[in-house]
Amino acid sequence: MATTHAVAGDQPSIPLTARDFKGKVDPDWCPGCGDFGVLNALQRSCAELGLKPHEILLVSGIGCSSNFPGYFNAYGMHTLHGRSLAFATGAKMANHELNVIVTGGDGDGYGIGGNHFTHTARRNVDLTYVVMNNQIYGLTTGQISPTSRPGMKTKSTPFGNVEGPVNPITSAIMNGATFVARAYSGDVRHMTSLMTQAIEHKGFALLDIFSPCVTFNLDNGHSFFKDRVKKLEDEEHNSSDWQAACEKAMEWGDSIYTGLFYQEKDSQSLGKREPVLDKEGPLAHRELGLTQELADQVIGRMM
Numbered sequence: 480m481a482t483t484h485a486v487a488g489d490q491p492s493i494p495l496t497a498r499d500f501k502g503k504v505d506p507d508w509c510p511g512c513g514d515f516g517v518l519n520a521l522q523r524s525c526a527e528l529g530l531k532p533h534e535i536l537l538v539s540g541i542g543c544s545s546n547f548p549g550y551f552n553a554y555g556m557h558t559l560h561g562r563s564l565a566f567a568t569g570a571k572m573a574n575h576e577l578n579v580i581v582t583g584g585d586g587d588g589y590g591i592g593g594n595h596f597t598h599t600a601r602r603n604v605d606l607t608y609v610v611m612n613n614q615i616y617g618l619t620t621g622q623i624s625p626t627s628r629p630g631m632k633t634k635s636t637p638f639g640n641v642e643g644p645v646n647p648i649t650s651a652i653m654n655g656a657t658f659v660a661r662a663y664s665g666d667v668r669h670m671t672s673l674m675t676q677a678i679e680h681k682g683f684a685l686l687d688i689f690s691p692c693v694t695f696n697l698d699n700g701h702s703f704f705k706d707r708v709k710k711l712e713d714e715e716h717n718s719s720d721w722q723a724a725c726e727k728a729m730e731w732g733d734s735i736y737t738g739l740f741y742q743e744k745d746s747q748s749l750g751k752r753e754p755v756l757d758k759e760g761p762l763a764h765r766e767l768g769l770t771q772e773l774a775d776q777v778i779g780r781m782m
């Protein structure tokens with residue numbers, strides 16, 4: 480539901496639509512790439528929440544899906560491979576009034592950034608992490624990723640993948656994430672609803688999205704998911720039961736579940752547990768407590 484925000488002079492502003500979150504650059508993704516649906520859903524979700532571009536920061540690492548901030552009208556940071564959660568944590572701690580949304584892929588997030596994935600979850604940083612999981616490294620033209628199935632043949636595994644995949648859903652739950660969901664990019668309405676819930680959640684929210692790479696992963700395309708994806712909402716799943724959530728998340732056969740697996744509604748995020756951050760508003764809005772000369776020296780050393 481779109482809302483309006485009061486502005487100076489008590490004039491209500493005009494509600495934004497999904498189109499208002501369209502960036503100045505059009506995506507260069509391959510035609511049919513699942514990431515188009517994810518971009519569409521996030522634009523819809525931000526409009527539904529009544530957010531404004533200046534209230535949102537998108538942070539990404541490296542990969543096809545990590546080009547996301549460039550296609551979205553908001554603040555954006557395109558950072559280092561696997562390091563987006565570390566940058567996002569810093570940004571959120573400096574200004575916890577910002578809605579910080581992290582976007583990236585399975586290789587970036589669960590492989591190269593696996594360490595940060597674990598520790599951001601256990602810290603329960605109030606971030607929304609949207610992972611476009613296509614079970615392959617797409618930008619580097621098709622090598623196995625941490626979520627590729629065993630036996631999968633790619634450029635890096637011509638005789639078949641001999642490794643087992645990571646399960647992002649059970650990993651996130653075990654490490655302390657307080658909102659864990661999965662979506663399929665072919666169902667934009669369901670994905671939008673989960674994104675909205677993830678952004679509203681106060682704590683670390685993972686939204687893992689099956690977002691097919693139609694160019695390099697022909698094993699897990701739209702036809703694979705369309706035949707198998709089922710919604711947890713249709714099964715009376717109890718999202719406060721972590722054991723039931725893990726059992727559902729480990730099903731990978733004729734039924735593969737999407738929806739909200741797990742949520743801990745009353746958890747305290749890192750910003751709430753840190754007294755320095757919680758007392759006097761965002762650090763970014765406070766007096767620095769240094770002379771301008773000293774501040775310039777400190778910033779100069781860091782540049």
Ligand code: SF4
Nearest residue numbers: 509512543617692693
């Ligand atoms: Fe999408 Fe794959 Fe093309 Fe990358 S290579 S833009 S992930 S379809």
Ligand code: MG
Nearest residue numbers: 584585586615
């Ligand atoms: Mg990938």
